[in-house]
Amino acid sequence: MREIVTAALQMGPIQKADSRRQVVDRMIALLDQAHAAGADFAVFPELTLTTFFPRWYMEDQAEVDTWFETQMPGPETQPLFDKAKDYGIAISFGFAELTPEGRHFNTSIQTDPSGEIIARYRKVHLPGHSEYDSDRDFQHLEKRYFLPGDLGFPVYRTLGGLFGMCICNDRRWPETYRVMGLQGVEMVTLGFNTPSVNSQLPDEGLQDRLFHHRLSCQSGAYQNATWVVAVAKAGVEDGHPLFGGSLIIDPNGKIVAETQTEEDEMIIHPCDLDACTFGKTTIFDFKRHRRIEHYGLITQRTGAEPPE
Numbered sequence: 001m002r003e004i005v006t007a008a009l010q011m012g013p014i015q016k017a018d019s020r021r022q023v024v025d026r027m028i029a030l031l032d033q034a035h036a037a038g039a040d041f042a043v044f045p046e047l048t049l050t051t052f053f054p055r056w057y058m059e060d061q062a063e064v065d066t067w068f069e070t071q072m073p074g075p076e077t078q079p080l081f082d083k084a085k086d087y088g089i090a091i092s093f094g095f096a097e098l099t100p101e102g103r104h105f106n107t108s109i110q111t112d113p114s115g116e117i118i119a120r121y122r123k124v125h126l127p128g129h130s131e132y133d134s135d136r137d138f139q140h141l142e143k144r145y146f147l148p149g150d151l152g153f154p155v156y157r158t159l160g161g162l163f164g165m166c167i168c169n170d171r172r173w174p175e176t177y178r179v180m181g182l183q184g185v186e187m188v189t190l191g192f193n194t195p196s197v198n199s200q201l202p203d204e205g206l207q208d209r210l211f212h213h214r215l216s217c218q219s220g221a222y223q224n225a226t227w228v229v230a231v232a233k234a235g236v237e238d239g240h241p242l243f244g245g246s247l248i249i250d251p252n253g254k255i256v257a258e259t260q261t262e263e264d265e266m267i268i269h270p271c272d273l274d275a276c277t278f279g280k281t282t283i284f285d286f287k288r289h290r291r292i293e294h295y296g297l298i299t300q301r302t303g304a305e306p307p308e
């Protein structure tokens, strides 16, 4: 048994006017809860430190850059790293990364229990658009503000197991989980900020959107015999609703915990990494069952091309 007590620390709304200090204080309060509940590992959402700023059209790069971090940890996030180290809890969270070379990424990091960053991931699948779109009820400008991730989907050894990260829209693409599955991943953690309404399909109901969210995460877990921990930033940010539905999913694709609010909320579960073994050695024993000679189109073709 390799049990990792894992806390999904959902964040409620972060308003445009909220400071990083206010947000870090809320994150530390959630970490206190995780510690009291005996957590080994705590996962926060995508872009945890700020409001979901890609909903706002900005032309001034200096203004855009105010949403990004140039140091991690930096002065405002150091207290979080210090608290995690005190507790001996590994953490993962997402933030907007501005590199020394001036490149902008939607990034997530993971630390070890001593507070050292041991892994970094940069969001590969960027949804939305890059120019102002007047046809949308609200903007989703991730393609404007971020570059596609350049690190692939790394899997790394920590906490006695094999871990990987992705971010939000990545969870909707089976390739995300399979590339990590082909590295033996046993727990995939991801943060998300997902609007409760579809800016292009106003009639799509919240339950449909939650269905697609659960379906994507559960499929990824089951088809790769891995735990999946998906953590929301939720609630109404400056009038724009984001849904909750943070999940802990076992390697059989079963949801073992789900948040019930759109506020700061913890769910926690003892995740036994050995629970991945049965799936990986039977129905999803990739080496025995996969036929890669027939999968070429997956990496040779980007868009669908129907036959003549």
Ligand code: ING
Pocket: 127, 167, 168, 169, 170, 172, 192, 193, 194, 195, 198
């Ligand atoms: N958000 C959304 C997500 O993938 C989205 C974007 C919403 C895509 C609904 C498709 C449908 O959950 C982010 N931040 O990727």
